Amino acid sequence: MTIDPWVILFSAITVIVTIVMGFWSAQKSKTASDFFVAGRSVSVGWNASAISGEYLSAASFMGVAGMVMSSGYDALWYPVGYACGYLFLLLFIAGPLRRFGAYTIPDFAEGRFDSPVFRKIAVIFVLFIGFFYTMPQMKGAGTTLGYIFPGLPYWAGVLLVGAVITLNVALGGMKGITLVQAFQYWLKMFAISVPVFVLMAVYGHYGTQLAANGGISDQTGGALSAPVGVVLDRTDPNRSVASLRRELPEEAPPDSSWLAPFGPLTSKAARAANLPAERARPYSLLYTYSLIIALVCGTAGLPHILVRFYTNPNGVAAKRTTMWVMVLIGVFYLFPPIFGVIGRNLLPELYAATGAKGTDKVVLELPRVLNDVYPGLGSVMSGITCAGAFAAFMSTFSGLLVSMTGALAHDVYGRMLRPQATAAQRLRMFRLGAVILGFGAVVAGSFVEPFQINFMVGQAFAIAAASYFPLLFISIWWRGLTMKGAATGMLTGGLLAVIAISLTSFSDLNWLDLGWFWAAYPLARILCEQPAIWAVPLAIALMVLVSKATKSEVPADVRMKMLVLHAPEKLGLKQEYIQEHQAVAPR
Amino acid sequence: MLMRRQLRLSITCVVAFLSVLFGLPLLNYFAPDFMAQRVFGFTLTWMVLGVGFFPAVWIIAWVFIGRSIALEEQELREAAREADQPVTQQLQD
Numbered sequence: 120m121t122i123d124p125w126v127i128l129f130s131a132i133t134v135i136v137t138i139v140m141g142f143w144s145a146q147k148s149k150t151a152s153d154f155f156v157a158g159r160s161v162s163v164g165w166n167a168s169a170i171s172g173e174y175l176s177a178a179s180f181m182g183v184a185g186m187v188m189s190s191g192y193d194a195l196w197y198p199v200g201y202a203c204g205y206l207f208l209l210l211f212i213a214g215p216l217r218r219f220g221a222y223t224i225p226d227f228a229e230g231r232f233d234s235p236v237f238r239k240i241a242v243i244f245v246l247f248i249g250f251f252y253t254m255p256q257m258k259g260a261g262t263t264l265g266y267i268f269p270g271l272p273y274w275a276g277v278l279l280v281g282a283v284i285t286l287n288v289a290l291g292g293m294k295g296i297t298l299v300q301a302f303q304y305w306l307k308m309f310a311i312s313v314p315v316f317v318l319m320a321v322y323g324h325y326g327t328q329l330a331a332n333g334g335i336s337d338q339t340g341g342a343l344s345a346p347v348g349v350v351l352d353r354t355d356p357n358r359s360v361a362s363l364r365r366e367l368p369e370e371a372p373p374d375s376s377w378l379a380p381f382g383p384l385t386s387k388a389a390r391a392a393n394l395p396a397e398r399a400r401p402y403s404l405l406y407t408y409s410l411i412i413a414l415v416c417g418t419a420g421l422p423h424i425l426v427r428f429y430t431n432p433n434g435v436a437a438k439r440t441t442m443w444v445m446v447l448i449g450v451f452y453l454f455p456p457i458f459g460v461i462g463r464n465l466l467p468e469l470y471a472a473t474g475a476k477g478t479d480k481v482v483l484e485l486p487r488v489l490n491d492v493y494p495g496l497g498s499v500m501s502g503i504t505c506a507g508a509f510a511a512f513m514s515t516f517s518g519l520l521v522s523m524t525g526a527l528a529h530d531v532y533g534r535m536l537r538p539q540a541t542a543a544q545r546l547r548m549f550r551l552g553a554v555i556l557g558f559g560a561v562v563a564g565s566f567v568e569p570f571q572i573n574f575m576v577g578q579a580f581a582i583a584a585a586s587y588f589p590l591l592f593i594s595i596w597w598r599g600l601t602m603k604g605a606a607t608g609m610l611t612g613g614l615l616a617v618i619a620i621s622l623t624s625f626s627d628l629n630w631l632d633l634g635w636f637w638a639a640y641p642l643a644r645i646l647c648e649q650p651a652i653w654a655v656p657l658a659i660a661l662m663v664l665v666s667k668a669t670k671s672e673v674p675a676d677v678r679m680k681m682l683v684l685h686a687p688e689k690l691g692l693k694q695e696y697i698q699e700h701q702a703v704a705p706r
Numbered sequence: 707m708l709m710r711r712q713l714r715l716s717i718t719c720v721v722a723f724l725s726v727l728f729g730l731p732l733l734n735y736f737a738p739d740f741m742a743q744r745v746f747g748f749t750l751t752w753m754v755l756g757v758g759f760f761p762a763v764w765i766i767a768w769v770f771i772g773r774s775i776a777l778e779e780q781e782l783r784e785a786a787r788e789a790d791q792p793v794t795q796q797l798q799d
Contacts, residue, residue, distance in 0.1 A: 195755045203763050206723055210716040210770060326747025379742060380734035380751060400735065407731045415727070435775055442767045449760035456756050596713060685709040687778040 123487075125495075126267055129502035133306070133509040138287055140299045163436050167443035169297045170427045172304030174201075174444070175451060176252075176515035177259025180307060180508055182573030183452070185479035187459025188469070189571070190384035191377035193403075194459070196410055197573050198452035200580075202445060204418020207588075209441040212419050215595045215684040217428050217437035223522070224422050224587060225530045231594050232602035233674055238530060240606050244586045244613055245422045245526040248579055249519045249556075250563065251620075252423075255575035256519070257281065257564020259512040262475040262572075263505060266483045273475045274565040281564065284513055285557025288520045289550040297430065303514040304447065310507025311454040314486040314500040318461055321492055328460045331364045332374045364464050371463070371470040381407070388648070391634075392641040405652065406645050410577065413651030417580025420587030423515075423522040433688045458482050474568040483508060516560070520553055527552040569628065577649075578620045585654035586613030593662050595684055598677045604666030612658025619647040619654075708781045712774060719770045726762060730755060 176182075179201060186194035219227055228234075228241035257277045264276025319325065376382040381403035388406070389399035418424070431437040462469065462481035465488050469478045482504050490497030528549040533540055540548070567575060590609045594600050623644065626633035637644040646653060666673075674680065734741050734751055741751035748756070 192749075192752060192755070195752070199755055199759050202760060203723070203727065206763050206767055207720070209767055210719050214774070324747075326745075328747075329749075329752065330744065330747035378749060378752070379738065380731070404731055404735050408728070411727060411731075435778070438771050438774060442764075442771050445760075445767055446764055449764065452760065453757065596709075681709060685712060687782060 122268060123498050123501065125498040125502040126505050127502075129499075129506040130263075130267060130509050133506040134283065134513070137299060137303070137510070137513055138283065140302065142287075142290060163431070163439050163443065165297065165301050166427065166430055166436075167440045167447060168301035168304045170300075170424060170440065170444045171447040171451070172300035172302070172307065172510075172514050173427065173518040174424060174448060174515075175304065175307050175511055176576065177256050177508065177512040178573045178576035179448075179451065179455065180311065180511035181259050181262065181479055181482050182255065182571060182576060183455035184458035184462065184482045185477070186384070186571055186573040187456045188462040188481050189372075189478040191372065191382045192380050193382050193384035193407070194573065195456060196407065197414065197577065198455060200411055200414025201418065202449045202452050204415045204580075205441055205445045205448070207415055208419040208424075209438060209445070212425075212591050212595060213428055213437045213441045214434035216425065216591065217431050218434040218686070218688065219680075219684050220429075223426055223525060223529065224591075225526065228590065228605075231674075231680060232605065234602045235534070237602050237606055239535065240610060241587075241590070242526050242530045244582075244609070245530075246523055247613070247617060248420075248422060248583045248586070249523040249526075250560070251579035251582055251617075252421075252576065253516060253519050253560040254563050254567045255570075255572040255579075256512040256516045257560060258475070258479070258567050258570065258572050258575065259508060260516075261564070261568065262480050263483060263508045263512070265475045266480050267505060273568050276475075277564045278561050280512065280516075281557055281561035284516050285520065285553055288517050288524065288557070289553040300514050300518065303510040306510045307507045308447075308451055310503045310510065311451060311458075311482075314504050315454045315457050317489065317496070317500055318486065319457070321489060322461060322465065325457050325460065328457075328464055329378075331464050332378050332460075365467050367463075367467045368471045371467055377463070385410075388637065388641040388644040391644070392638050394641065402641055402645055405642075406649055409645070409649035409652035412655055413577060413581035413584045413649060416584035416588040416651065416655055417582075420583035420591065421580075422526075422583075422587065423518045425587075425591075426522050426525070435687070455482070458485055461485060477571075479572050520556060520560070523556050524549055524552040527556065566628070570624070578624070581620065581649060581651045581654070582613060582616050584651045585616040585658050586610075589655065589658040589662055593659065597663075597666075598681055599666050599670070599673055600662060601666045601669045601672040602674075603669045603672060604662045604664070607665045608658040608660075608662030611661055612654045615657070616650040616654040619650040623648045708777065711777050715770065715773050715777065719766050723763065723766055726759075 179198070183194065183198050186197060216227065219230065224245065225238045225241040229238035257280070260280035261273040261276040264271055264279060265273055268276075319328075322328070371377075372383045376386075381400055385403035385406040386399045389402040394402070428437050428440070431440055458481055459478075462478070462485045466481060466485050469476075469481055469484070483501060486500030486504055487497040489500055528545055532548045532552070533545050537544070586609045589612060590605055593608075594605060622631065622633065623637075625631040626637065730751070742749050744750075745753050
């Protein structure tokens with residue numbers, strides 16, 4: 120395979136525009152406040168685009184399509200969970216959180232319980248979740264560069280992208296990122312939708328493509344599946360729906376399990392244990408539920424998304440922003456599964472490859488098949504999706520890097536190590552922190568090639584669901600929560616989730632020999648791989664129980680705090696609260 | 707007061723959402739043949755999950771925001787009407 124000039128051109132433009140925008144806006148943001156939350160002056164439309172731009176990561180752009188192609192129906196839960204998790208955020212968290220007024224989640228944790236100790240605990244999870252979330256972005260980077268330059272090793276792509284973004288973040292900060300992220304949302308939307316429309320116009324629509332799977336007849340009564348063993352000619356001008364399909368390699372899941380619920384993804388553990396299909400189904404149902412809980416609750420606990428809600432002018436704007444985010448990303452998520460479905464029909468050779476050459480690159484490579492029909496068009500379309508992929512992992516990685524570096528510079532350095540540090544010192548620390556964390560992300564990212572992008576992001580969501588989600592949810596809606604209760608629940612739920620997930624990942628990487636154990640206890644495998652179903656209730660239960668036991672330690676001004684969280688800004692309570700609060704406990 | 711009303715509204719919306727979200731796997735589990743029937747080439751369950759789910763959630767969000775902002779405005783009006791009493795007192799009741 121040779122290097123495609125169109126693909127290089129579009130990718131290079133994306134990278135250059137992103138970097139130039141970062142540098143340009145770096146000149147506009149001078150103070151530390153600008154760096155952290157963009158001066159809190161971002162309108163609903165901009166902020167919704169920026170949140171969506173930051174949220175649509177390599178997992179959404181490349182991973183969903185790759186996973187729908189490899190696992191079929193079960194993978195559809197991912198885009199639905201990613202988009203619908205915002206409803207939880209909207210219903211319970213967005214408005215109150217903005218009203219409380221703090222830069223970061225650790226700020227909130229400290230302010231809600233007047234406890235600097237709790238801030239330290241909360242910071243740990245910014246780093247944990249960010250770390251688990253950057254690894255799949257790095258896989259996306261390695262996969263994309265490996266596709267553009269076919270000879271390039273996976274780790275080199277990871278290193279190159281990691282270095283460029285780290286530099287950009289160290290010099291740009293968040294003000295830059297708000298504009299860049301908003302622009303990137305629209306770029307990604309364009310890049311995912313246009314190739315899909317072209318592909319569907321040439322090869323048949325979503326439903327037609329899906330109908331080619333399973334050999335079930337459509338309304339006209341004709342059998343749709345291609346005869347097995349026949350390699351079909353994509354260029355055949357008289358092609359019918361049946362001739363859409365190319366022969367599937369052995370590695371591909373059969374139509375019946377691919378198309379139906381409880382297929383290859385959710386039944387993996389039970390199959391490893393050699394359970395018969397009927398006995399595997401309850402396990403698959405459990406896996407599905409745990410995945411749903413992780414995705415829906417996890418969205419409401421992602422630190423790099425939550426920090427953006429502070430850039431809304433008030434609580435009502437925060438709610439409106441969330442609504443628009445749901446619309447923007449919901450529309451986006453219609454498209455990636457279509458790539459997966461068409462990819463299964465037209466590019467089945469990806470099933471036979473692994474790692475960075477596997478189904479995760481279907482979004483990048485699939486548009487190229489158009490070259491068979493209209494030479495040149497396929498290259499242009501493939502260039503467009505590559506540009507979108509760059510936008511995806513670059514924007515998410517920079518967002519994560521900003522929030523992780525923010526935690527390091529603002530919380531660990533500015534609050535714990537050197538509280539009297541000047542703004543200039545903090546800024547220098549911010550830059551140094553970005554370089555350190557960027558390097559760590561590159562190292563971790565170069566180990567994760569065997570895992571699917573989407574799967575890894577799901578793991579990060581599970582950790583967020585077991586740690587931040589219970590903290591935010593309970594502390595916003597229940598007065599009786601004490602610091603000890605919140606800390607116990609968050610630490611236990613979050614750390615157990617991290618450990619469980621790490622065990623399955625280490626054993627899949629062959630760093631730990633646990634295969635025999637998983638085969639003997641498929642239930643344990645599912646509960647470790649998707650821990651949300653037990654970790655979230657566990658964290659909530661611990662929070663409530665420990666709070667009841669330490670009832671006397673409920674913060675004295677909890678009524679006032681609840682008022683700030685829930686009362687509309689127009690009542691003007693905030694100022695009173697701040698003055699009163701400062702009089703009581705000067706900072 | 708406001709907090710309780712907001713919470714009740716949130717819970718109503720979330721129950722609607724969760725019944726759809728958790729109901730779909732159950733339908734898949736107990737009525738696989740029904741969910742596998744074809745609609746425009748899609749299976750029914752694919753159609754629901756891959757396409758229909760998003761607009762449903764938008765509607766819930768839309769209703770919630772409208773009601774939630776109305777609740778806040780109602781609270782503001784009440785606060786203005788009874789301006790004699792300290793506002794904070796009322797809200798805490």
